[in-house]
Amino acid sequence: MIEFKNVSKTYSNGTHALQNVNLTVADGEFVFIVGSSGAGKSTFLKLIMCEETPNEGDIIVNGTHITSLKKREIPYLRRMMGIVFQDFRLIDNMTVYENVAFAMHVIGATQSEIKKRVPYILSLLNLQDKQKCRPNELSGGEQQRVGLARALVNNPKLIIADEPTGNIDPALSFEIVDLLSEINRRGTTILMVTHEHSLVKHFHKRVVEIHDGRIVADTASMEVEPDAQD
């Protein structure tokens, strides 16, 4: 699903955000990305989303060498991704239903597809009773569930979540990761950046730790792989 080969990213001010990163994430994996502030976690996600380009190395996402994508090809890559943000990024003057429907509308779904799919996704996330509410009428956990609904509605192969539980209380954080786990069981690959050790400890997923722009630990490499024995 995702392959990083000798990837480095230096920002124009000279900050070495990632250095010689090598990583493979298989289809259907759930990976927590951890590391201290400024370690390079968001940069790692931004490279996958083509929000930033690396200075060196190759990145392959779902079979495409994204480092050589043309600008006009990027929206097609993003269609296979659902993105969940820490600050939810919902549209304030739209209802819950409209926020989720809008994500389908922008990729050209028809009204009849939207009418069928949005209620299904809202009920999956237990938001059916909130569909007429605006974001400011919801709790933080509910807002994040709308964020998740919006990320899921186009049936992505990959969910990218940058601290999706950063703005909600701990009990709701577990609920959000439970939902992501359920989505993962249905086959979607999940990459989630988190600072919350309790989540990482509880959920027993693969954990990749980034420190100073380098991968310093990866629970997957503890399994025996033919090319990982040297």
Ligand SMILES: Nc1ncnc2c1ncn2[C@@H]1O[C@H](COP(=O)(O)OP(=O)(O)OP(=O)(O)O)[C@@H](O)[C@H]1O
């Ligand atoms: N647009 C930018 N221009 C210059 N430097 C940047 C830019 N974005 C990030 N950086 C720097 O790159 C390094 C990695 O940042 P990044 O945002 O990837 O870290 P992070 O691990 O996500 O941190 P946090 O947990 O605080 O969000 C940091 O030193 C940061 O200051």
